Structure formats: C-alpha cells, structure tokens
Amino acid sequence: MAWFLGLGITGVVLLALSLVFDGLLDGALGGALDGWLSLPVVAGFLAMTGFGGVIAQAATGVGPMGATAAGALTGVGTAWLTYRFSRALMRDQTTVTPTGADLIGTSGSVVTAIPADGFGELLLQLAGQPVRFAARSAGPVARGAEAWVEAAPSATSVLVRPVDR
Known part of the structure; x- marks a missing residue:
C-alpha cells in the first residue's frame, strides 16, 4: 500500500x-x-x-x-x-480584439474642440466602451458636435470630419 x-x-x-x-x-x-x-x-x-x-x-x-x-x-x-x-x-476562443480599422466610419462626440491646426478630443464607442481619442480635422470642429472617423493613423488618434445634419 x-x-x-x-x-x-x-x-x-x-x-x-x-x-x-x-x-x-x-x-x-x-x-x-x-x-x-x-x-x-x-x-x-x-x-x-x-x-x-x-x-x-x-x-x-x-x-x-x-x-x-x-x-x-x-x-x-x-x-x-x-x-x-x-x-x-x-x-476556447475569445472575441477579436478591436483595432483602429474598426473605428473608421463610426461617429463620436467632440469633447474638446478640434482646431484647424491641432488636436482635440473625440469620444467614441469601442467594443461597447467609451474611449477618448486625440482627433484632427481639416477644419475646426466645435465642442459637442458630432464627427465621423475617416482614418486612424495611430492607436490613440483619429482623423475626423464634422457630420452635416
């Protein structure tokens, strides 16, 4: 034993x-x-x-x-x-991690005004969570305006254009 x-x-x-x-x-x-x-x-x-x-x-x-x-x-x-x-x-597989390409075509709210020659902040929904991104635009975008993401040059910044409604 x-x-x-x-x-x-x-x-x-x-x-x-x-x-x-x-x-x-x-x-x-x-x-x-x-x-x-x-x-x-x-x-x-x-x-x-x-x-x-x-x-x-x-x-x-x-x-x-x-x-x-x-x-x-x-x-x-x-x-x-x-x-x-x-x-x-x-x-066991998990869901795919979101990337910058997933941001393109989404809209968000401008939380810090975007000047024509610098950065502002845009609040986007990424995988169901609100995330702030540094945002640039060809023209100025006021705080509170809605903006569309045209490109995501880095993991923390986006290029946007204002939404005309």
Whole structure:
C-alpha cells in the first residue's frame, strides 16, 4: 500500500509542478503524442494510479496485482479526461480584439474642440466602451458636435470630419 501512496503523492507533486513548468513535456518526441505527454496528463495518470491502487486494496482486499490493474485503469481514465479537458480549454476562443480599422466610419462626440491646426478630443464607442481619442480635422470642429472617423493613423488618434445634419 505504501508504494501506491508514494505513487499518488508523486502524481500530486507533479501536478503542482505543472503549474510552474507548463508545457515542458509537450514538445518531447517532436510532438508525436500531441498533448498525451503533457505534465498534467502524466501527473493525473500517476496520481490516480497510486490512489486507485490504495482504494482497491483497502476496499476489496485484492493483492498487489489486482490493485495495480485497478489503479492503472483509473489512471488511464483520469489521463484521458485530463487530455480532453485541456484540449477543450485550448480551443476556447475569445472575441477579436478591436483595432483602429474598426473605428473608421463610426461617429463620436467632440469633447474638446478640434482646431484647424491641432488636436482635440473625440469620444467614441469601442467594443461597447467609451474611449477618448486625440482627433484632427481639416477644419475646426466645435465642442459637442458630432464627427465621423475617416482614418486612424495611430492607436490613440483619429482623423475626423464634422457630420452635416
């Protein structure tokens, strides 16, 4: 029983180390196992093989061979579940990050007047959030006016034209 407990504890320690050394074994063997040799999968296999063997011995009184078989069966099941869960997490996609091109054609409100030869500020909605941008225009635009974005030369500035209504 002590061997199985040692194996289970080793698996738990490896699982804790996988938080620090994530991806260490993923590239081993040239990616031939494609995630099956990842540290969390190996740790899950070892931990459940050890603890499954202990449980099988304690609950049913089987010998070392039966406990090894039961532990290996639970270890393989846990390794498979760990692999599937990690693949599902890797496929999780987030929405696309907005870029300057997403601003072109949108309208906003001028919060600081835009002079003909300098910068003012324009309040735009970017991904549902109000964001202030430095704004330039060919002509002056008064505070409170609505302006359309014609270009986004940088991440924090836009070129605008006033909206005629």
